[in-house]
Amino acid sequence: MQRKFKLGPATLIAAAFVGPGTVTVCAQAGIGYGYGLLWALLISTLVTILFQEMAARIGIITQQGLATVIRNQIPNRWLRIGITILILAAILVGNTAYEAGNLNGAVLGLNALFGNSYAGFYPWVIGGIAMLLLYFGSIKVLQKILIGMVLLMSISFVLTAIVTGPPFWELLKGLFLPNPSSANLLTIVALLGTTVVPYNLFLHTSLASNQWSEESGLKEAKLDTIVAVSLGGLVSMAILITAAALPLEKLDNVMDIAAGVEPLFGSYASVLMGLGLLGAGLTSALTAPLAAAFVFQNCMGWKNDANHWKFKAVAIGILLLGTVSLATSFRPIDIIIFAQAANGILLPILAVLIVVMAASKKLLGKHRNSTLQNIMGGLVILLSLILSIKTLGNILF
Numbered sequence: 001m002q003r004k005f006k007l008g009p010a011t012l013i014a015a016a017f018v019g020p021g022t023v024t025v026c027a028q029a030g031i032g033y034g035y036g037l038l039w040a041l042l043i044s045t046l047v048t049i050l051f052q053e054m055a056a057r058i059g060i061i062t063q064q065g066l067a068t069v070i071r072n073q074i075p076n077r078w079l080r081i082g083i084t085i086l087i088l089a090a091i092l093v094g095n096t097a098y099e100a101g102n103l104n105g106a107v108l109g110l111n112a113l114f115g116n117s118y119a120g121f122y123p124w125v126i127g128g129i130a131m132l133l134l135y136f137g138s139i140k141v142l143q144k145i146l147i148g149m150v151l152l153m154s155i156s157f158v159l160t161a162i163v164t165g166p167p168f169w170e171l172l173k174g175l176f177l178p179n180p181s182s183a184n185l186l187t188i189v190a191l192l193g194t195t196v197v198p199y200n201l202f203l204h205t206s207l208a209s210n211q212w213s214e215e216s217g218l219k220e221a222k223l224d225t226i227v228a229v230s231l232g233g234l235v236s237m238a239i240l241i242t243a244a245a246l247p248l249e250k251l252d253n254v255m256d257i258a259a260g261v262e263p264l265f266g267s268y269a270s271v272l273m274g275l276g277l278l279g280a281g282l283t284s285a286l287t288a289p290l291a292a293a294f295v296f297q298n299c300m301g302w303k304n305d306a307n308h309w310k311f312k313a314v315a316i317g318i319l320l321l322g323t324v325s326l327a328t329s330f331r332p333i334d335i336i337i338f339a340q341a342a343n344g345i346l347l348p349i350l351a352v353l354i355v356v357m358a359a360s361k362k363l364l365g366k367h368r369n370s371t372l373q374n375i376m377g378g379l380v381i382l383l384s385l386i387l388s389i390k391t392l393g394n395i396l397f
Helices: 010-017 020-033 038-062 066-073 077-114 119-136 139-163 168-176 185-195 198-211 215-244 256-265 268-300 309-327 333-358 361-367 371-396
Strands: none
Touching: 010 038, 010 139, 010 198, 010 215, 010 268, 020 077, 020 185, 020 215, 020 268, 038 066, 038 168, 038 185, 038 198, 038 215, 038 333, 038 361, 038 371, 066 077, 066 198, 066 268, 066 333, 077 119, 077 198, 077 268, 077 309, 077 333, 119 139, 119 268, 119 309, 139 198, 139 215, 139 268, 185 215, 185 371, 198 215, 198 268, 198 333, 268 309, 333 361, 333 371
């Protein structure tokens, strides 16, 4: 009897990349260029599906985390140590530094829903909820909770986009007629950069290896990736579409989107936007510590057990630092700059390693990449170089 398809671990990937940063970048793209950059989100969604499927396939066949597989595939000891340090810096330190931003998205959602009267308590409320979920929830339980949040977020943002009444032909033109130029190039790169996220590859490999222990799970994992990442891409497009309909020249705060729609559609716009931001912020606030804990677990050679106290200690530690940073005046700007630089260096290296490992007959046997997947992977490697140059350029200049 054929099993009924259910959303699985890839939903956490969608939950991770549709965070406050994605909401902001997509909103800025809509305000600045209307529907004209929908094609960039379509391409970034397809690229994400390609690489996340490779990551899941590697996890299922090897039954190991990505950091472990990478270390095992590098024969040179010093190169292996160097890449391990880079991975730890980019993922562990980076996710710690960005966690305050993830939590802030959820706080903005609470502000929209309940007002600013208790704004000082919101970071602790969100941080406390997330901490309880990480400590008491197993990966399976967290997965179900996050699936619910992603669906809530998706419904909220998509409904908000629909009520703006976007013109159908303008949507088609924006989706299928690319218009890159010197004026919108940085925005295009930013849209790609918020979707193609290095830590999601580590997260997906570990989650897929926990979910499926046999090759028979490959087909289900592929479908899960296509459906969930496509859903995340749809949410990103809905945010852009909503922002494109607003009479704004620039975006000072993501809640400007709700404020702009409210005169036309009443308080429901703020409620929908608030629910969407709450879902986006809380899901990212949960997945970032999980990804960092999986990476640390792999790099330290711990047993592959997401319920072990060491794993939970790393995840909760990252969440706690983010909560304290958001609730106080501490802003780890130097750490964030360092993490951005590490991510900029890691992204093209990781893209090369993923393609090489997914194409390896020795590692994956008959489940290695097809010729088309290798060609597409090569194009993404070039894309990752552009993203890295852009990231490092912003830091250095």
